[in-house]
Amino acid sequence: MTAVRELKLTPIQNGTVIDHIGNGLALEVLRILGIERIQQSSTVSIAIHVPSQKIGWKDIIKVENMELSARKLNAIALVAPTATISIIREQRVREKRPVALPDxxxxxxxxxxxxxxxxxxxxxxxxxxxxxxxxxxxxxxxxxxxxxxxxxxxx
Ligand SMILES: [Zn+2]
The missing domain is CATH 2.30.30.20 (Aspartate carbamoyltransferase regulatory subunit, C-terminal domain)
Structure with a gap:
């Protein structure tokens, strides 16, 4: 049995974690988020090439103080269909779901x-x-x- 290392990014108080992004797609997802529109007080953590039991290798993005609009979620569903979205409020995961493509x-x-x-x-x-x-x-x-x-x- 190979132990899968778990990478710990700094926990966030409030914000969004986009996990299980396909290997190497984090920068594209970041482009969708619009890094220039993210508040300067919001820390953005990006992990690229993280081992994943589910999809082999994955990327992760954590953005403080940001919840995603339906349009951004749709764009992420197109570019990174394996991604999961977690909404963090007061350091707790309030909601976690895979991205879903509407019709x-x-x-x-x-x-x-x-x-x-x-x-x-x-x-x-x-x-x-x-x-x-x-x-x-x-x-x-x-x-x-x-x-x-x-x-x-x-x-
Ligand atoms: Zn057309």
Whole structure:
């Protein structure tokens, strides 16, 4: 039996822990969080290449004083579908759940079709339907373009 080392990041008082992020995807998740929008008083801890019994290797991000909007959660579900989200309040885990992809995703991605109405001057918000879940494939509700590469299309 191999003992799995458990990495202890500094516990946080209030905030969000994003665990079980696929190996090497922490920086993409950080991009979704918008590091420039995180308050300066909030400590952000990132662990990359942590051994995981569940998924082999994983990344972990802890952000103090931040709870994630539904849009950010949807974006994380696209980029890091194995991630789990824990909400910490007063040092206790108040809620822990895997990210979940809804059937429709609004405003999270740009449509890759330059002719799509959502890319015109018209302020039309993008809207995608989930047409497959493993691997994830989305379809633009306006022009029908299929998307399976999400990093490049994040809004
Ligand atoms: Zn489109």
């Amino acid at each position: 429709r995703i609004d405003g999270v991605l740009h449509c890759p079709n330059p002719g799509c109405i959502t890319n015109q001057r018209e302020p039309v918000e993008s809207e995608f339907e989930v047409v497959r879940r493993k691997p994830i494939v989305l379809r633009c509700a306006y022009c029908g373009r299929l998307v399976d590469d999400f990093l490049a299309q994040l809004a």
